[in-house]
Amino acid sequence: MEHLFTNLATALTGWMITLGLSPVWADVILLLVKWIIIITIITLNIIILIWLERKVSAFFQERLGPNRLGPFGIFQTIADAIKLLTKEDIVPSAADKLIFKTAPMFFIVVAVMLYTVIPMGQGMEVINLNIGLLFFISMGSLSTIALLMAGWGSDNKWSLMGAVRSVAQMISYEIPLAFSLLGVVMISGSLNLQDIVAAQDNIWFVILQPIAFLTYFIAATAELNRGPFDMPEAEQELTGGAYTEYTGMRWALFFLAEYTNLVAVSALMATVFLGGWQGPWLPSWLWIIIKTYGVILVFFWVKWTFPRIRMDHLMSFSWKVLVPVSLGNILLTGAGIYFCQWMGWC
Amino acid sequence: MxxxxxxxxxxxxxxxxxxxxxxxxxxxxxxxxxxxxxxxxxxxxxxxxxxxxxxxxxxxxxxxxxxxxxxxxxxxxxxxxxxxxxxxxxxxxxxTRTKAWFAGGTITVMMLASIIAAVGFSEWPKTALQGVDNSVGMLAELMLGDYVIAFEAAAILLLVAVIGAIILAKGVENK
CATH class of the missing domain: 1.20.120.1200 (NADH-ubiquinone/plastoquinone oxidoreductase chain 6, subunit NuoJ)
Known part of the structure; x- marks a missing residue:
């Protein structure tokens, strides 16, 4: 079971080479197959995740949640998806048509690109990049442009305000996000995510880097624009923020991309802090799924427990609390590494 | 085929x-x-x-x-x-100003000429060098080793720029 998918990939490459393809083209086709599999998994997974979030939120608010379509309402999301697909596609006449239409595509492409470097199991990743962690952070920073495009292209006051808020928030929280991961990089001595997983052979980084874990969790919640930091959407004040003018499938693409980002960030968190695919008895690809779902449930829990925070509090929290704390964590980690070497423990 | x-x-x-x-x-x-x-x-x-x-x-x-x-x-x-x-x-x-067209044109021609000269006159290595595996480590050693003073000076320069921007935006309080 452990080597199920890696063996399948090797067998597929071997089969393509026997068909007369050169090894380079076999690799290219294998890469395409990996991408198709990832996009399929993302799409199917989101149907489950949306149902799960609705059930979890109902549990927190002492409601039943979706319960009419199928057992426990599991077909509700499918019905919603069909509804969204068949809805009329409205483009506001005052909108900048090109930017309005490109923004959701750009957003989802950037979100899917995050999966390039995440190790889904032992030897299972799209590309084993030696700067994987940095690639993940830099790709994540691109989603601000998509939101800005959506907000500006809609030509709507609420949209623009939501976009400006979300960009200010995401740029501010990117700094503690990157700094909190530096402690892990200092201990493992590598930006390669497979190396970071291998460095957690004995002890998970959540135990060695508890401050970094908390900082990363808070900053990631803000990066994902999820509650209690969901200022950019803020249905009650901004009528939906940057997504106000979007309908049907274009709106669904934004929704899809947000959940895609959520899964990617949770998977990164499981990889960097919770030992990645390592674990006893079960195969490695099952472990990463279990850990990712665990982190996602914590994100749900936080969202449906805390009320929304005011915008100025949000910004000052990032600059006055999270940035100094994450910088202090880097100092502490460096001192710890030197102390450890001085004592001769490592 | x-x-x-x-x-x-x-x-x-x-x-x-x-x-x-x-x-x-x-x-x-x-x-x-x-x-x-x-x-x-x-x-x-x-x-x-x-x-x-x-x-x-x-x-x-x-x-x-x-x-x-x-x-x-x-x-x-x-x-x-x-x-x-x-x-x-x-x-x-x-x-629409002719002076701007003239200035822009001059800069474009000068840059094009220097790029063409740089491409034409330099000797390109005939064999492709093997890429470095750990470029991050090498960069870090250079930045925090040989060029640490230049690196820190750039950091201080940026800090000065940030302080200047804040003063420009907020203004100085007269006592």
Missing amino acids: FEFSAFSLYDAAFLAIGGVTILGALGVVLFRNIIYSALSLVFTMLGVAAIYFQLNAGFLGAIQILVYAGAISVLIIFAVMLLMNKEARRTNLPT
Whole structure:
């Protein structure tokens, strides 16, 4: 079971080479197959995740949640998806048509690109990049442009305000996000995510880097624009923020991309802090799924427990609390590494 | 049936990336709407980052995406949005002043001449050098070792710029 998918990939490459393809083209086709599999998994997974979030939120608010379509309402999301697909596609006449239409595509492409470097199991990743962690952070920073495009292209006051808020928030929280991961990089001595997983052979980084874990969790919640930091959407004040003018499938693409980002960030968190695919008895690809779902449930829990925070509090929290704390964590980690070497423990 | 080699695939990728970069750069200059120009700049930056990745300089590529495509472009778009008071469609029109045309033309010709001279007169290595595996470690050793003073001086310069920006924005209180 452990080597199920890696063996399948090797067998597929071997089969393509026997068909007369050169090894380079076999690799290219294998890469395409990996991408198709990832996009399929993302799409199917989101149907489950949306149902799960609705059930979890109902549990927190002492409601039943979706319960009419199928057992426990599991077909509700499918019905919603069909509804969204068949809805009329409205483009506001005052909108900048090109930017309005490109923004959701750009957003989802950037979100899917995050999966390039995440190790889904032992030897299972799209590309084993030696700067994987940095690639993940830099790709994540691109989603601000998509939101800005959506907000500006809609030509709507609420949209623009939501976009400006979300960009200010995401740029501010990117700094503690990157700094909190530096402690892990200092201990493992590598930006390669497979190396970071291998460095957690004995002890998970959540135990060695508890401050970094908390900082990363808070900053990631803000990066994902999820509650209690969901200022950019803020249905009650901004009528939906940057997504106000979007309908049907274009709106669904934004929704899809947000959940895609959520899964990617949770998977990164499981990889960097919770030992990645390592674990006893079960195969490695099952472990990463279990850990990712665990982190996602914590994100749900936080969202449906805390009320929304005011915008100025949000910004000052990032600059006055999270940035100094994450910088202090880097100092502490460096001192710890030197102390450890001085004592001769490592 | 013709055979593709690894070399041609690499070349095709480079042509596609270079095409996106040049189209983006042309878009920056030629679009009449300055928001479109700013967004084309993002594509140019991404194209340059892709070229870095193809040259096995992944660290530089990721930093290019993070700093230029992710932050500086957003800053430019913000500045444009806040300063724009005209109709968006006519914000980036070609200038009508002959002096500006003359100055721009001179700079373009000079830059083109220097690039052509640099490409024509330099000796290119005949063998492709093996890319470095751990470019991050080597960069770190250079930045915090041999060039640490220049690196720290640049950091202080940026800090001074930030303080200056705050003073410009907030003003100095007279006591």
